Structures are given as C-alpha cells and as structure tokens.
Amino acid sequence: MKLLKTIFIVVLVLPTMMLAQEQKDTVVVKTDSIAPEVEVEYERAAFESTSLIDNQTDRVYSKGTIEMIMNHRFGLVTGTNDLIGIWAPTNIRLAVNYSITDRITVGYGTTKDYRLQDFSLKGAILKQTVNGKMPVSVTYYGNWTISALPKENFYNLSDRWSFFNQIIIAKRINKMFSVQLAPSYSHYNVVQSPMSNDLFAIQFGGRAKVTSTMSILLDVNQPISSQDVLPKSGFAVGTEFSTVGHTFQIFVSNYRGIINQTSNMFNQNDFFEGDFAIGFTIGRTW
Numbered sequence: 001m002k003l004l005k006t007i008f009i010v011v012l013v014l015p016t017m018m019l020a021q022e023q024k025d026t027v028v029v030k031t032d033s034i035a036p037e038v039e040v041e042y043e044r045a046a047f048e049s050t051s052l053i054d055n056q057t058d059r060v061y062s063k064g065t066i067e068m069i070m071n072h073r074f075g076l077v078t079g080t081n082d083l084i085g086i087w088a089p090t091n092i093r094l095a096v097n098y099s100i101t102d103r104i105t106v107g108y109g110t111t112k113d114y115r116l117q118d119f120s121l122k123g124a125i126l127k128q129t130v131n132g133k134m135p136v137s138v139t140y141y142g143n144w145t146i147s148a149l150p151k152e153n154f155y156n157l158s159d160r161w162s163f164f165n166q167i168i169i170a171k172r173i174n175k176m177f178s179v180q181l182a183p184s185y186s187h188y189n190v191v192q193s194p195m196s197n198d199l200f201a202i203q204f205g206g207r208a209k210v211t212s213t214m215s216i217l218l219d220v221n222q223p224i225s226s227q228d229v230l231p232k233s234g235f236a237v238g239t240e241f242s243t244v245g246h247t248f249q250i251f252v253s254n255y256r257g258i259i260n261q262t263s264n265m266f267n268q269n270d271f272f273e274g275d276f277a278i279g280f281t282i283g284r285t286w
Contacts, residue, residue: 043128046137046170046178049247049283050097050105050122052205053219053236054255054263055182058137058170060105060124066286067097069109071258073279076269085277093258097122115148116259128172139168145259159190164261166203179206186261199225201264207240215240217249223264234263235271247283252276 047057050067061067075088082088095109095118103124110117126138142165147153154160163186170180182203191197203221210216221234238251254271257263269275 041130043130043137043172046128046172046180047207048215048240048242049249049281051249051281051283052180052207053217053238053249053251053279053281054221054234054253054258055203055205055219055260056122056139056141056166056168057180057205058124058139058168060103060122060139061097061099061285063099063102065099067099067105067107068284069093069095069097070282071095071111071279072281073253073256073258074277076256076275076277091256091258111258113257114262116145116262117148118143118145118259120144128170136169136171139170141166141168143260145261154190162186162188162259162261164259164264166260176209177206180204184260184264186264188261188265191265194228195265196225196227199223199227199231199261199265201225203234213242215242217251219253221264231265231267232270234267245285247281249281251279251281253279 045057045059047059050057050059051069071093073091074085075082075090077085091111091113093109093111095107097105097107097120099105105122107120107122108118109120120141120143122139122141124137124139126134126136128134128137143163145162145164147160164184166182166184168180168182170178172178182205184201184203186199186201188197201221201223203219205217205219208216217238217240219234219236223231223233232254234253234255236251236253236255238249240247240249254269254276255263255267256269256277257266
C-alpha cells in the first residue's frame with residue numbers, strides 16, 4: 001500500500017517539476033537572446049559659440065536654453081583721426097535665440113544699418129559621434145529678414161525682404177582643432193541693376209584652442225556666383241574667450257554688415273588692401 005502511494009505521488013509531482021524546469025529554462029533563453037541597447041555617444045560641438053565671427057557654427061544649445069547676443073562693428077580703420085575706427089560710424093545688432101528642442105533653435109535680431117529685423121531657424125540635422133560612425137556634424141541655418149526703413153524707400157512690401165540659407169558641415173578633429181565648410185545661398189527680392197537677386201557662396205572656418213578658455217578663429221567667405229560686379233571675399237581673424245555661460249570674440253573683418261546676406265551680396269571691402277574694421281561679439285546663455 002505504501003509503495004502504491006509513493007508511486008502515485010511520484011507520478012503526480014514529477015511532471016510538474018519538469019514543467020517548472022522547462023518554463024524556467026525558456027525564460028533564461030529568452031532573456032539571453034535580447035541584445036543590450038547601445039546608446040549613441042555624440043561628440044562635443046566643434047565650436048564653443050553659435051557664431052564663428054561672421055558666420056554660424058554647428059553649435060545648437062540644449063532644450064530650453066536662452067541665448068542673448070550683441071554683435072558690434074566699428075568703422076573701417078582708415079588711418080585718419082578716428083581712433084582706429086572707434087569714432088567712425090558703427091553697426092550693431094542685438095538678438096535673442098531660444099532652443100525649443102535639443103536640435104532646433106529659433107531667433108530674432110535687430111540691426112542698426114538698414115533697420116534690419118531678422119527671424120532665424122537653426123537645426124542640427126546630423127551630429128558627429130565619438131565612435132566615428134558619423135564623422136561630421138551637419139547643421140542648417142536660415143534667416144528671413146525685413147527692412148524697417150520708412151515706406152518711401154520701397155515700392156512694395158515684398159521689396160523689404162531678403163533671405164539666407166546655409167548648410168554647415170563641421171568636424172571636431174580633436175580637443176585643439178575644429179573646422180567647418182558651409183555653402184550658402186542669399187536672395188534679395190529687389191537689387192539694383194545689373195546685380196543678380198541671387199548669390200551662392202562657400203565659407204571655410206576653423207578654430208585652434210590655445211588654452212582651456214582661449215581660441216584663435218579664422219573665417220573666410222568666397223562668393224562663387226557669376227555677377228558682373230562680384231562682391232569681395234570675406235576674411236576675418238580673431239580671438240575667442242569662453243567661460244561657462246559666456247563667449248566673447250574680438251576680431252578684425254572686412255565685412256561692414258552683420259546679417260549674412262548683406263555681407264555676401266554687397267561687400268566691396270578688400271581685407272588685404274587695408275579695408276577692415278575691428279569688431280566684437282558677446283554671447284550669454286541661461
């Protein structure tokens with residue numbers, strides 16, 4: 001009788017134990033088959049500031065960041081009694097940018113010359129990765145600008161508008177060196193004959209970090225459109241000082257304008273003929 005009870009218990013319990021073991025083994029196999037997620041590590045932005053003297057960089061601040069900018073150009077250094085252009089007529093721009101996501105920034109600025117009001121959009125399309133699978137950053141920058149000069153300066157409202165579009169391809173080579181290449185397209189709704197309404201250009205820029213807070217900057221802009229009177233190339237060199245929340249650039253440039261399309265379309269100053277001005281840019285973020 002005891003033997004029958006023992007056999008009965010074994011027959012009932014053994015399949016249950018085997019099923020439990022099989023279920024346990026199945027769970028383990030399923031867990032092992034799931035590959036761990038690898039988080040993409042992005043490289044730091046190639047430049048400390050959102051601007052490289054006269055052009056934009058790949059820098060897009062994180063979501064919720066507010067950036068205040070002041071751009072200033074003194075007059076051309078002529079060697080006369082104008083204190084290296086400081087007493088000469090100046091140009092100034094005040095602007096504010098806001099990052100609505102980690103990749104998209106919108107902005108507004110106002111410029112003294114021609115009373116230009118600019119509305120801008122900047123977006124990080126691709127970001128350079130640490131592992132090198134994405135070797136460069138690709139960023140779009142564009143602005144839509146309207147002149148607030150009195151209405152007698154224009155026949156139509158549309159005559160006030162100009163536009164600028166640029167693709168910024170930047171690379172952080174190492175902790176010391178960064179470079180960028182940026183083709184651009186400028187358009188004015190109205191220009192004087194025989195000028196063309198459109199102009200293509202290509203910009204090259206670079207940064208060499210000297211210390212943890214100081215860098216040397218280079219910014220070169222070359223028009224490539226076929227116009228009867230091609231604008232002069234842009235050339236600027238300067239120094240940048242950066243701390244947490246602040247950037248300060250001081251430089252010499254042959255651009256009188258601050259808005260990109262103004263400089264690209266109308267610049268007639270030749271840097272290497274002595275046509276240059278001292279300028280500075282201050283940036284503050286919160």
